[in-house]
Each structure stands twice: as C-alpha cells, then as structure tokens.
Amino acid sequence: MLSVLIILPIITVIALLLCSGLKQVRVVALGGAVVQLLYSFYILFTYWEQRVVDGSQMLFQEDHVWYAPLNIHYHVGIDGISVAMILLTAFVTVAGILVSWTTAKLSKEFFFLLTLLSMGAYGFFISLDLFTLFFFLEVAVIPKFLLIGIWGSGRKEYSAMKLALMLMGGSALVFVGLAGVYFNTQALSGAHSFNMLQIAQQHISPEAQRLFFPFAFVGFGIFTALFPFHTWVPDGHSSAPTAASMFLAGISMKLGGYGCLRMATLLMPDAAHYYSWIIILLATIAIIYGAFATMMQTDLKYINAYSSISHCGFVLLGIGMMTQTAIMGAVMQMVSHGLMTALFFAAIGMLYDRTHTRQVAQLGGLLKVMPFIATVFVIAGLCSLGLPGLSGFVAEVTVFMGSWEKADNWYRLATVLACASIVVTAVYILRAMGKVIMGPLQVDGATVQHNLSDARWNEKIAAGVLIIGIIAIGIAPFWLTELINQ
Amino acid sequence: MEYSNYIALIPLLPLAGFVLLGLFGKKTFAKSAGIVGTLFLFISTILAFYTAYQYFFVNGKVNGVYQPVTALQYTWLQFSLGMSIDMGALLDPASVMMLVVVTFVSLMVHVFSLGYMKGEERFATYYAFLGLFTFSMLGLVLSTNIFQIYIFWELVGVSSFLLIGFYYDRPAAVAAAKKAFIVTRFADLGFLIGILILAFYSGTLDFGTMIQRITGTNSPVLAQMTGYGVVGIPVLSWALTLVFIGGAGKSAMFPLHIWLPDAMEGPTPVSALIHAATMVVAGVYLVARLYPIYLIDVSVLKLITWVGAISAFLAAIIACTQTDIKRVLAYSTISQIGYMLFALGVPAYGEAVNTGYTASLFHLFTHAFFKSLLFLGAGAVIHFIHTNEMGNMGGLRKFMPITHATFLIACLAIAGIPPLAGFFSKEEILITAWQSNKLIYYIALITSGITAFYMFRLYFSIFYNKTSTHSDHHGEGNLNMKLPLLVLAAAAIVVGFIPFTHFVAANGKGEEITISASFSIAPIAMALAGISLAFVLYFNENDQPQKLATAIGGLYRAIRQKFYFDELYLFITKKIIFNGIAKPAAWFDKNIVDGFMNKLGWATTGISERIKALQSGSIQSYTLYFFGGIIALAAVFIYLWT
Secondary structure (H helix, E strand, C coil): CCCHHHHHHHHHHHHHHHCCHHHHHHHHHHHHHHHHHHHHHHHHHHHHHHHHHCCCCCEEEEEEEEEHHHCEEEEEEECHHHHHHHHHHHHHHHHHHHHCCCCCCCHHHHHHHHHHHHHHHHHHHHECEHHHHHHHHHHHHHHHHHHHHHHCCCCHHHHHHHHHHHHHHHHHHHHHHHHHHHHCCCCCCCCCCCEHHHHHHHCCCHHHHHHHHHHHHHHHHHHCCCCCCCCHHHHHHHHCCHHHHHHHHHHHHHHHHHHHHHHHHHHCHHHHHHHHHHHHHHHHHHHHHHHHHHHCCCEHHHHHHHHHHHHHHHHHHHHHHCCHHHHHHHHHHHHHHHHHHHHHHHHHHHHHHHHCCCEHHHEECCCCCCHHHHHHHHHHHHHHCCCCCCHHHHHHHHHHHHHHCCCCHHHHHHHHHHHHHHHHHHHHHHHHHHHHCCCCCEECCCCCHHHCCCCCHHHHHHHHHHHHHHHHHHHCCHHHHHHHCC | CCHHHHCCHHHHHHHHHHHHHHHHCCCCCCCCHHHHHHHHHHHHHHHHHHHHHHHHHHHCCECCECCCEEEEEEEEEEEECCEEEEEEEEECHHHHHHHHHHHHHHHHHHHHHHHHCCCCCCHHHHHHHHHHHHHHHHHHHCCCEHHHHHHHHHHHHHHHHHHHCCCCCCHHHHHHHHHHHHHHHHHHHHHHHHHHHHHHHHCCCEHHHHHHHHHCCCCHHHHHHHHCEECCEEHHHHHHHHHHHHHHHHCCCCCCCCHHHHHHHCCHHHHHHHHHHCHHHHHHHHHHHCHHHHHHCHHHHHHHHHHHHHHHHHHHHHHCCCCEHHHHHHHHHHHHHHHHHHHHHHHHHCCCHHHHHHHHHHHHHHHHHHHHHHHHHHHHHHHHHCCCEHHHCCCHHHCCHHHHHHHHHHHHHHHCCCCCHHHHHHHHHHHHHHHHCHHHHHHHHHHHHHHHHHHHHHHHHHHCCCCCCCCCCCCCCCHHHHHHHHHHHHHHHHHHHCCHHHHCCCCCCCCCCCCCHHHHHHHHHHHHHHHHHHHHHHCCCCCHHHHHHHHHHHHHHHHHCHHHHHHHHHHHHHHHHHHHHHHHHHHHHHHHHHHHHHHHHHHHHHHHHHHHHHCCCCHHHHHHHHHHHHHHHHHHHHHHHC
C-alpha cells in the first residue's frame, strides 16, 4: 500500500505530459496533490490502527528484489517518523502547487518538476533499503536545479549551479557513507545488504561506523544546512521561484534531517555517540550564528533562508543529543519548520508578486493594503519566533527539554546558547515585521499601485492549509508526540 | 456545582471571542464586535465570581486552611516519563483572587472601550485582541504546571505586543511594541532556563509536586540543588534567580523596566488592563506561586527585596518629572509593583513570612482597582482633550465632573489616605518592612510621600491649574465610559475593608495583621506632606516648578531623561550586538564561509580548464603525448627492471 505514494505522483506526471495549457496542467497537478494528501491521511489512520496490533518497528513493509547481484531491494515501510514526514510533504506540495497557480512560463514543465520532486521525497521517506533511499534522494535533487535555473530570479544560474553542486557533493558523500555501511554488512548468504533493518540488527563494527558515519552524516547534513556547508541555502532559496523555495526549505532540507536521524539512531548509533560533541558544536554554531547573520539581512527571502539555517540547527542539535526526548523534538522541529518556512516563503512570494521587491527597506505598512497576506506573514513570523500555540514552540521546547537531560556542563552550555537564540529570533522577526507589515505604508517597487490587491482564493487556501497544520501541532502537540514515539 | 464543570469556560469564552471576532469580525461583526466581546467576558466574569464564592464560602477551609484544588488537568505534551506539560486549572486563594481581578478589570475595560474605541477602523480586531489577552491572562493565573505558566506568559506577551502596536501605522507604536516584546523575551530566556534547571532536579513540571519535592523535610532534591554549584553559586539560587528575572522583565522592574513607559503608545484602556492591573503583576504572581521554594533561598529573596525597593524608589522619582500623563502613571505602576515585590522578599530579613506574602498580594489586589481607574480616567481625559501632555491640560474639573471625582478617589487611594483601599494594603507592606528591615521601611516610607506628590501633581495639573484653552464639544463621554469609572471608584473605596489576610496567606491559614493608629501616623503624614507640596506647586499656575527644576539642574535633567537607561540599552544593542556580533557574523558568512565554497568551485573549474587544454584535437600534439608517454613508461620500466 505504500507504493501508492510513489505511483500516484507517477500517474500525475504522465497525465501532465498529456495535458496542454496552463488551465489543464494546474488542475491535474492540484488534483494529484490533493489525492496524495488524502491518501497520506488514510495512511496516518491505518497506521494508528495497525500499530496497536502489529508491534514491529516498521509497518506495511513491501520487499522486492530490484537488482539481485548487489542484493538491492525495493524495500519500503514506515514508522511514525516517516508518517509525519509524509504528511508534511503532502501539505507542502498542495500549498506549493496552489501558490504557483498562475505560473505562465513553461507551466507544464514547472508542475511536472514539482510533482517529480514530491515523488522523490515520498520515496525517500518510505525507503528501508539504502540504495532505494539514495535513488529517491537523487530524484529529488535534479528538479531543483532546473526549477531555479529556469523559473528563478536574480542570479539564478549562479544559485542553481551552486545549489546543485553542493547537494551533489552531499550526495556523493552520502554514497560513500552508504557504500561503506554496505560493505561492512554480512547477509546470511555471505552477500552484503542494503536493508536498513538488518543493518540495524547486525550492528556493524564500531570502527567501521566511526569511519563511514562522517561521510553519511555530513552528506545528509549539507541538505539540512549543516554549518559550514550551509551557503547554498540563502542563494538557492532567494533565486528560486516561490513554490521551489517552499519545497526546498519545507521538504528538501528535511530529507537531510531525516537521513541524519536514520544514520544516527538506526544504522550507526555508536558512531553517533562518539561524534555527538562535534554534531552539537556545529549545530549550536548554526543556531546562534545563523540567527545573528539573519539580523543583518535586508532581503526577505535571505532573512527566511538564514533563519532556516538557525532553525534546522535545532534538528541537528536534537539528533546530536541522542536522548529520546531530544530526538522526538528534532522530528517535531522538522515538521514544524517545514510547514512554517513554506508558509513564510509563500507569504514573501505573494508580497513580491504585488510589490516587485523583497527589500525590507522598500516596503512598509502592508497591513493596510493587503491584510490577509500581512496576517499570514505575522503568523509565520510568530511561529518562527516560537510563540506557544503554534508549532515552533512545542518543537523547540521539546529539543530544549531533551537536551537538558544530558547532565554535562558543556552540553548544558550548548543548550543555553540554543535557548538564547529565541531572543535573537524575536529581534530579527520583529524588525522585519515592524517594517514591512506595520508602520507607514510604503511600496517602492510596485509599478502600478492598484496591483496591491490582497490574496486570491488559491493563495488563501494555500496559506490556510499550512496554517491549519501549524496550529494543529501548536495547540495539540500530543498527537504528534504519540505518532513519533514508538 | 463541581469546578470542573465550568472552570474551563472562564478562559475559553474570551478565546472563543477572539476566534470569532478574528475570523469574521471585519464583515459580520464590524459594528457589534464590542457587544459580542463584552458579552463573552461578562459570562466569564460571572463564572469567576461564582468560583470565588464557591471556593471561599461554600467549600471554605478544611483543617483551617483553604485547600488547593486541581480542578482540571490534561497532559498536553509528554516529554518523558513523569515529565509533561499539563494544561489545567489550579484553584488556591491566590489564583481565585486573580481570577476575580482579571475578569473584573477586563470587563470594565471592555465596557469602557465601547465608548472609547467607537468608530475605530479596526474595532473588531481590537476586541479580538482583548479576548486573546484575557484568555492568556486567565490561563496564566490558573496554571498547574510551570510550563503552562510559561506558555501563557508568552501569550500575554504577544497580546501585549499586538495591542501596543494597535495603531500599527505609527512608528512610535511599532517601536514600543517591539521593545516590549524583545525586552520581556530577553527576561523570559532566564525564566526558560530556570524552568529547565528546576525540572531537571525535581523531575517534574507540576507546581505542587515540584514544591513538595524541593521543600519536603530532608529532601534529597534540595540537598542536590544546594550542594552543587556553578561558578560558586548553588543551582537552586541560579534557578530561582533566573525565574525571577523572567518575572522582573514582565513586571518591568529595574533595570528591565524600559519597555513599560513606551508601552503607553497603545490605546489607553489597554494600558489600564495590561500595563497596570494584570499582566505587569504576573512577575509578582510568579514569585508568589513558587513562594515556598523562594523562602528556602534567603539570598534570592534579598535580591528580590532590593530590586523591588530600588524600582519603587527610582520610578517614583522619575514619575515626578514626566509630563505625559500616561507615562507618569506607567512609572507609578513600576513603583507600586516594586512595593509588592519587596514585600515578598523582605521576610528574608525577619520573621514576617506570612505577612509579607499576604501584604504583597493584598496590594496587588487593591492596586488593580485604583490603578485601572486612574488609567481609565486618564483615557477619558485624553479622549476629551486629544493630548497626553500635562502642559496642555488644566481646569478640566468643570467639564468632566465624574472623571474628576473618580480620579480624585483613585489619587487618594494610591497616596494611602484612609479609609481608601491603598491605605490598608500599603500599611500592611510598611508593617512587614518595619518588622524585617528598617532601611527598606524608610525607603518605602519616603517613596510613599513621593507617590502622593506626583499623583497630586498630576491631579492638580489636569483638573486645576490654568484653564485649558481646549474647551468645546462632546462633553465627558457616554455612559459606557462613565459607568466603569464609577464602579471602579466604588471598588477603590471598599476593597480595603475586605479581611484579605483571612483569605490569602502563604500557609493558607492567615494571620491578622493589626494596623495600629500610632504606626499609621508617619505614612499618613508623609502622604499629606506630598499632597501639600503638590498643592503649593501645581494648584495654581505659577513658575515655582520651573524654578525648582533649574535650581537642581543636572539632577533634574538626569531624572527627566530617566537616568539614561534608554541610551544605555541603545548603546548595548546598536554598538555591541549589532556592530559587534551580528555584522561580523554576516560578514564572516558572506566572505569566509561562502567565499571558501566559491573558491573551491572556481578552483575546480580552473583545474578543469587546464586539463581541457590537453584535449586540443590536433594530431601532432597527441602524437607528441603518445611518444612522450611511451618514453616515460619505458624509462620507468627500465628503472624498475634494473
């Protein structure tokens, strides 16, 4: 039943090829995404039911041999973490397609690539075979390059190339790490194995773990803006079209976080413990340094991109702390940040469409002319600064509580520094909000003043979908923690 | 009726108002938003009073003590075994008292705003925000869990932000809103870390269990927390100090007070509700909530005492020099909260454990009434005369008789003239201070004189002095505005007679604090002296105040500039944090980290450019490479062979 998650996008993609014109294309793309969203909910509910009955670690497993000589399988299965990530992907995909409703340029190709990207993400989150995992990771990389290079703005070629090269570099490192794991396994027949569950059971030797963990972790880390490999994030996001930014920050960065998590908790826990202080060090730097660097940004997309570096630091911090609570917090932060940052990029995109500028200095008092978009911006901002009632707070607090369980003074110091970022975040969010949304009305870039209309129906639904997700986690976090905890 | 049947409605009704007005306010409730919001709150208020009646009079004392009741408790976020954020409702004398205060004052503000905010473009949004604030404040008051209080703590913070910045197109309002949020956020960081420490050692987030585990006889938790120190200070002191920093930020104590005067940019009824009667006393409430733990740590209690006393004194001095009437009231609020805090802390010096707690909360209680009355009165004045500046006012008693009368009652109450409410609570605080620490007592005594002075400076400047040039049109305002003034004035007269010690006490039993006539002579004399001085200087228009100000020159300027605290903060944020940390971080990221990555990319391109030259496509050079390669290989082989 999990394969449906991959088959649905493939059907959508084929249907897209048969369509012509923006009107047909977008309806098909949206239809596919909505069906996928409904199916994700179906998976959520069946997972809840099945989990009570079935005690195994991964449910709904399907296992087919793909390439026998190397013992590569198409092997999928899910646990609560995967379900959370699938839901995230489905939410962001629907919102992303709705936001791009009026993309006139090469619309067929645009929606084709978006759907392909989501397919890669779904496949990645359900893979239990390392090779399948890697395959889907790559599926999710290539479309990004094209999305930025063709539909982007500003220095798009530079950014697209930078992003593609860094992510490819990350993939290469991941591949080395995974291959290293593979050659250190012993399947029953004497062949090696890519099966994640088997590898976890076999517990490959600590020496091999220590050797290959850095490759895999740094490789995945590049995807989730691990310091100092985060520099593709600001350039990539700012050049990308709105939907691509939403996908990049909302889904793509989560591929890295999810990969890091599986490496650290499932495949190579010994090495993760061994290197935990390095992970924590880099994560803490990312959190606090990313936050301060955000303060100096003048472009709204750069602000959100840098703040993503800071927020994704919480994911890595949670993973590095290796306590159950902290890891739960890391997963919550992935989901929360995915929704929140997608919402933020959507709001910025809507503003940009109307005002043709993203410079904070050129905008002001937009609440007056576009109250809906301004409210969306405020909600995204408040979620980012960790307001209770929205998802960011519960995720961050869980990471803090989990980190504090480590009773070592250095770890405590890292936690305190991470906590301190909530103040810095408040500063940069409120500075942007106070200028762009509040204050006297000012729009420098807009060529025609009457363009300053409020959100259209598609934009309202897109924002609404993401806000529902954010609030559902923010006011009732217990369902998410129940889902994540085994 | 069981509490659990209705207690949740008290906070949830205002929340429902927020959701309803927030989503549909603009279209459906454009005109009726005020009525809708007020109705929701009215039901809440009735339920809150009913709860108080049940708690104090129906269920009453068991074994001579008002027992704390956990009326509701739901696990909201489970971290690990035994460690969870629970949402619930804890009823004890302090929280029930706060329920009454918050709903009552909020209701008065809702009613007042019907007139005051009439015709505002964002009328519905205003009531939505008021609902959000009231919900958050009630949730804060009812907290059973230290994280629950933190959550609602943040929510009152954001409501305050939204309401200060209500006139969002005024840069001053936006700046004030940001300042309020960021300063309190900074303080909340302390609170958060304090929670983490307390939770780690006590293994729980529940107030009751936490207090029990730390204060129990021969508590191993306590032994751990006092035995282990960081930088020579026991972790217990760290935790309590950090939590107190959070409280001091919210309660605008020195040196974290700078946001409160600026917060007066919000609509005046909001200042009455949030920045006078309810939210700003959250810090006092927080310390009171954890009071049994604070009592263990005398050093932190002393810190609280001095922070409170210094705030009370300095804010009172600054209040004497301000000319914006709302700012005078803001500094007065800081000063009065200072009283509440040092009353909580001063038992560290003596035996008056119970009286400190009771006196502090009593003052919180009475202060809520007369201070919100003062703000609403100021609101009525501003509504009438369209300015905040004292210099543009004068002689208003003729035009606004009801405002004048009620304002006078409030001024007398805060000055501590018997038999008004402020007299009783302030007297209890002074007695506690006298029994514990004489120095604190004298500071408090002098401050009460200054209080009387600046309040009557305000009163005479508004209602007497020269006759304001502005004297026209729409009278004093409608019944919506007058009624809350009258009700609050009545409260300011009678609430002092409530036998508060009987109801609210640290150990639940309550000890009578006797106010003796001989003790009261000094405070009343101080108050009268302050009033007389204000009378001489401000009753009639004269140049005495100006002369006085020039006579003390530099000192006056320093006070008027609020001891340059704002400038100090500006220096720290702009020069140190922006230019010293953020700018270098951004520069480093752009030039070093990203620069390195780009260099890496260019280097790769450069190398490939060089290699590319090899594949020139000309046969001659290939032949050359070919033979060159053969010769080189031959050389290697020959070398290896021999």
